[in-house]
Amino acid sequence: MSGPPFEVSHIIFDIDGTLTDYRAALFAGLEEVASHLAEAGDGIEISLDDLGVIRNGVAADPAWHDRTLQEIRRESFRRVIEAFGNPPGVTVDEIAEVYYRTRDATMVVFPEVEATLGRLRERGFTLTTASNGTFPLARVGLDRYFSAMQYSRDVGVRKPDPGFFRLAAERGGHDPSRTLAVGDRYDNDYEPALAAGLHAVLVDRFDRSEGLDVVSVGRLDELLPLVSLAR
Numbered sequence: 535m536s537g538p539p540f541e542v543s544h545i546i547f548d549i550d551g552t553l554t555d556y557r558a559a560l561f562a563g564l565e566e567v568a569s570h571l572a573e574a575g576d577g578i579e580i581s582l583d584d585l586g587v588i589r590n591g592v593a594a595d596p597a598w599h600d601r602t603l604q605e606i607r608r609e610s611f612r613r614v615i616e617a618f619g620n621p622p623g624v625t626v627d628e629i630a631e632v633y634y635r636t637r638d639a640t641m642v643v644f645p646e647v648e649a650t651l652g653r654l655r656e657r658g659f660t661l662t663t664a665s666n667g668t669f670p671l672a673r674v675g676l677d678r679y680f681s682a683m684q685y686s687r688d689v690g691v692r693k694p695d696p697g698f699f700r701l702a703a704e705r706g707g708h709d710p711s712r713t714l715a716v717g718d719r720y721d722n723d724y725e726p727a728l729a730a731g732l733h734a735v736l737v738d739r740f741d742r743s744e745g746l747d748v749v750s751v752g753r754l755d756e757l758l759p760l761v762s763l764a765r
């Protein structure tokens with residue numbers, strides 16, 4: 535009888551959408567930005583969809599290709615303010631502070647995550663995180679499960695560059711062939727991790743992987759029977 539498909543010693547986790555409910559926190563942050571603009575910006579009315587379109591427009595701009603996600607977000611707020619004639623008293627710093635404060639305050643951990651991380655640690659796996667985002671895991675008490683944390687803003691390379699995963703493995707002393715990457719995006723996590731020589735599992739909480747040739751789980755605890763500890 536064959537064992538679990540992944541015999542590894544190290545597991546690298548994405549954060550946003552994998553460990554934490556980033557989507558809900560993102561919407562909460564943008565809702566607060568829209569509300570703040572309506573109050574402080576002389577009645578500026580802007581939808582969450584419009585805020586998303588402007589942000590994605592910055593991300594698609596070749597001039598912003600190598601910038602951090604935080605720089606892209608701030609530029610999107612600058613463009614919003616500019617589009618409404620730069621009303622007095624409304625600044626990028628102010629809007630960014632409203633967004634990040636609300637986003638971080640509303641970020642929650644998916645229900646099964648903490649118990650799963652604890653089980654993996656008990657079984658001897660070395661756990662690290664690697665994220666394009668900025669959310670500090672200490673705010674939700676998850677930092678104690680990880681031996682290292684890598685944020686793209688600190689290392690100068692970000693997903694979907696496979697080099698991001700190679701660097702995460704190197705910095706953690708991981709052998710890529712004994713390392714599993716776990717993330718919620720096929721383009722940002724699964725594909726580049728494989729390209730970097732790691733194994734990969736897609737966390738597909740919203741059933742979006744149909745038709746893709748991937749190993750996927752619907753919840754993080756479904757990862758437990760898929761891994762055994764490499765000695």
